[in-house]
Amino acid sequence: MGFWLFSIYMVISVSFLFVLLCVNPHGTGPLSYLSRFFYVKLPAFFDRISLKILGPMGKSKISYYALYIFNRPNPFFQLTYLSLSLGGYYIFYAQAFPFIPNPLVPAIHMYLGSIMYLLALCTFFAACWKSPGKVTQNNYKKYLSLFPYDNILFKENSCTTCKLQKPARSKHCSVCEGCVPKMDHHCVWINQCVGYGNYKFFLAFLLSHSVICLYASMIGFMIFAYITLSERLFTTVFTDREGNRVSGSWIVVFQYLIQEHQKLFFAESLCLVVGILLGGFFLYHLLLVKNNTTSNERMKRLDLQIDDKKAHLLNQPNIYNRGFLKNLEEVIDAEPF
Ligand SMILES: [Zn+2]
Ligand SMILES: [Zn+2]
Known part of the structure; x- marks a missing residue:
């Protein structure tokens, strides 16, 4: 490539x-x-x-x-995540660790990277294991008392499937077969909804994976820099496919590194792409926390925006927004009934 x-x-x-x-x-x-x-x-x-x-x-x-x-509900995407994540760690273990320690990457990064990866794995299991909560006959009154109806996005009504009064900010999920309190979205990667009870673990999952992916790609980059310097690639003369002799320019060195270390290069670039995306996704969710809203509510607002008859409702403030710190406290303290 x-x-x-x-x-x-x-x-x-x-x-x-x-x-x-x-x-x-x-x-x-x-x-x-x-x-x-x-x-x-x-x-x-x-x-x-x-x-x-x-x-x-x-x-x-x-x-x-x-x-x-x-x-x-099925574990297909959870198993896909585990294969990608364990496979990625194994590639770093087999292809990157032999180059550590070196003058650019001290030995501590091997242990630090492994501990960070384990922590990220724990956040995945926590996000899968912790329930977002489910509205049932026994607890729906408690969920009703959590948030008032704003009469913009949520009005008093019942779920036609669960046959129960629908608490404000809840949404019925056809995959999980139930109304989920403060529903954000159904996430195939954790095989359940992200909602009231597990939103904090989902945020931890996004943050830890973004950090470990960016960290791993940085370590991979430093190892490539070390190989380049130790093998003096910029002063090396290479031979191309046609047998021509070419000196070590940036592009030639880059192509040589990709060819010689394909697996590490693939893992490193995947980590970079995933790290940037998950970081962006985490910031997006942090913005939702700042405004005390959910992805589901954001979609509902977008729907109102394009509805000429109802668009004026959006001028009213979001009654759930109590300021960033209180909103964050609400996310952290949330325990499903
Ligand atoms: Zn329902
Ligand atoms: Zn669901």
């Missing part, structure tokens, strides 16, 4: 993940159109193609498995 190919790969993967994670597919504008393309048009296209190739029976089988993976 050459330098330009790598740059294109980085730009495309960051933009792609940004559109998938941060852009509202129901909004207006070119980015929303792109998001709609991935979430609505592309699946519809594959639907038509699979019907043509596999026939109705084959297609219904594929749809069944796809629906199962995305719309039923």
Whole structure:
């Protein structure tokens, strides 16, 4: 993989993940159109193609498995996360640790990196294990007393599925089969909803993974710098595929490093992309905490924004916002009933 190919790969993967994670597919504008393309048009296209190739029976089988993976509680994405995360750690263990210690990376980074990785893993298990809470016959009155109805996004009504009065800020999740208090979104990576009870663990998950990924990519970068200096790559003469002799320019050294250390380079660049994205996602959620709102409420506001008859309701202040510190306290103290 050459330098330009790598740059294109980085730009495309960051933009792609940004559109998938941060852009509202129901909004207006070119980015929303792109998001709609991935979430609505592309699946519809594959639907038509699979019907043509596999026939109705084959297609219904594929749809069944796809629906199962995305719309039923199952550990598919949790196992994917564990494979990627343990695989990434193993690549660093096998490919990067042999270069440590060196004059640029002291030995402590081996232990520090491993401890940080373990902590990040713990936040993943905590986010999976801790329940966001579920509104039931026994506890719905307690959840009703948590937040008042703002009569903008939440009005007094009942959930048609649970047949219970719906507490303000709750939302019914068809995957978890229940109304989730202060629902943010359903997260396939932790195989449950992010809501009232586990939001703090989700924030810890985002922060710790962003930090460990950026830290790992920085260590990887320092190891490549060490290899470059110790092997004197900038003064080395290389031979290209056609047999021509080329001196060690930035691009040539870069290509040489990629070729010689493919696994480490792949893991390092993936860590960089994921670290930046998760960091952005963490800041986005911190902003939600600052305003005491949720992703679900943000979507509801965006829907109101494009509704001419109801847009004026958005001029009223958010009654749940009590200032950053109190909002943060609310997140940290939240314990489901
Ligand atoms: Zn419900
Ligand atoms: Zn859910």
